[in-house]
Amino acid sequence: ETGVTQSPTHLIKTRGQQVTLRCSSQSGHNTVSWYQQALGQGPQFIFQYYREEENGRGNFPPRFSGLQFPNYSSELNVNALELDDSALYLCASSLEAGVSYNEQFFGPGTRLTVL
Amino acid sequence: GNSVTQMEGPVTLSEEAFLTINCTYTATGYPSLFWYVQYPGEGLQLLLKATKADDKGSNKGFEATYRKETTSFHLEKGSVQVSDSAVYFCALSEQGNNRLAFGKGNQVVVIP
Numbered sequence: 001e002t003g004v005t006q007s008p009t010h011l012i013k014t015r016g017q018q019v020t021l022r023c024s025s026q027s028g029h030n031t032v033s034w035y036q037q038a039l040g041q042g043p044q045f046i047f048q049y050y051r052e053e054e055n056g057r058g059n060f061p062p063r064f065s066g067l068q069f070p071n072y073s074s075e076l077n078v079n080a081l082e083l084d085d086s087a088l089y090l091c092a093s094s095l096e097a098g099v100s101y102n103e104q105f106f107g108p109g110t111r112l113t114v115l
Numbered sequence: 116g117n118s119v120t121q122m123e124g125p126v127t128l129s130e131e132a133f134l135t136i137n138c139t140y141t142a143t144g145y146p147s148l149f150w151y152v153q154y155p156g157e158g159l160q161l162l163l164k165a166t167k168a169d170d171k172g173s174n175k176g177f178e179a180t181y182r183k184e185t186t187s188f189h190l191e192k193g194s195v196q197v198s199d200s201a202v203y204f205c206a207l208s209e210q211g212n213n214r215l216a217f218g219k220g221n222q223v224v225v226i227p
Contacts, residue, residue, distance in 0.1 A: 004158075033214060042119075042204050042217030043159070056214050090159065092215075100147040100208040101166040104215060106159040 002027055004093050004107035012113045013081050021076040021110045023091030031055070031097040032074040033104060034066060035090040043090055049074055050097040078112075086114045117142045119205050121218035129226050130197055136190040136221050138179075138205035146207040148172075148181050148188040149215070153202040162190075162203070195225045 005024045013019050025032050031050045035043035045058035049068035063079040072093070078085055088111050092104035122137040140146065150162040150172070163172030165181035165188065172179050177192045188205060205218040 031213070035215075035217075040219075042121075042206075042219045043215070045214050045216065048212075048214055056212060058214075092159075094213055097213055098211055100210050100213050101164060102213045103161050103164070104213060106151075108158045 004105050006091050006107040006110050010111045014115050017081050018079045023074045025072045025093030026105050029093035031094045033092045034076045037088040055097050081114045083114050117216045119218035125222035127224045131194045134192045134195045138188045140186050140207050144210045146209045149206045150190050151204045197225045200225045
C-alpha cells in the first residue's frame with residue numbers, strides 16, 4: 001500500500017508568482033485535505049476535496065484554489081504569492097469525509113519559500 | 116468556531132520522567148479528539164484518538180482521556196524515552212466531517 005506522496009519537496013518562488021503543489025492520496029481514499037503549517041505553528045486547514053468536489057474551506061483567500069482528479073489525487077494552486085505564504089504545505093488523505101473519527105494520513109509536505 | 120489550545124512553550128525532561136501536555140478545546144456538539152506527532156524529519160502521524168466523552172485513547176505508552184466536562188484531552192506518558200522527542204499536536208474534528216483544527220504544538224525534548 002502506497003502512502004500519501006507530495007511533489008515537489010521544496011520550492012522557491014518570488015512574490016506575485018503562481019505555484020501548483022501536487023498530492024497523491026493513499027490507495028482507496030476518496031478525500032484529500034490541504035493544510036498550511038507556518039514555522040513553529042500547528043497546521044491550518046485550507047480546504048478539503050471529496051469525490052472531486054470542494055467539501056469545506058478554511059479561512060484562506062480565493063487565490064488559494066484546488067482540484068481533485070478522478071483518481072483522487074489533488075492539486076493546490078496559489079496565485080499572486082505573498083511573503084506570508086512561505087510555509088510547509090501538507091496534504092492528507094482519508095476515507096469518507098463525513099466521518100469525524102476517520103484518520104487522516106499525511107504526506108511529507110512541500111516546503112514553499114516566497115522571496 | 117472550533118479551536119484547540121495547547122500549553123505554551125517547549126517541554127524538556129529527563130529520560131524516564133512523567134510527561135503531561137495539556138490540551139483544551141472549544142467546539143459545538145461532540146467532536147472527535149486526536150493527538151498527532153511529528154518526529155524530526157518525518158511527516159505528521161496519528162498517535163491516538165478518542166471519539167466520545169470518557170473514551171481513553173492509548174498508543175506506545177501514551178494515553179489521553181476525552182473529558183467533556185472540562186473540554187480537555189491531556190496527553191500523558193509515565194516514563195519517556197529519548198525516542199519520544201518530537202512535536203506533539205492536539206487536534207479535533209467536529210461531528211459530521213473530518214477536517215482537523217490543530218493546536219500550536221509542543222516541542223518535547225527528552226534528555227538521556
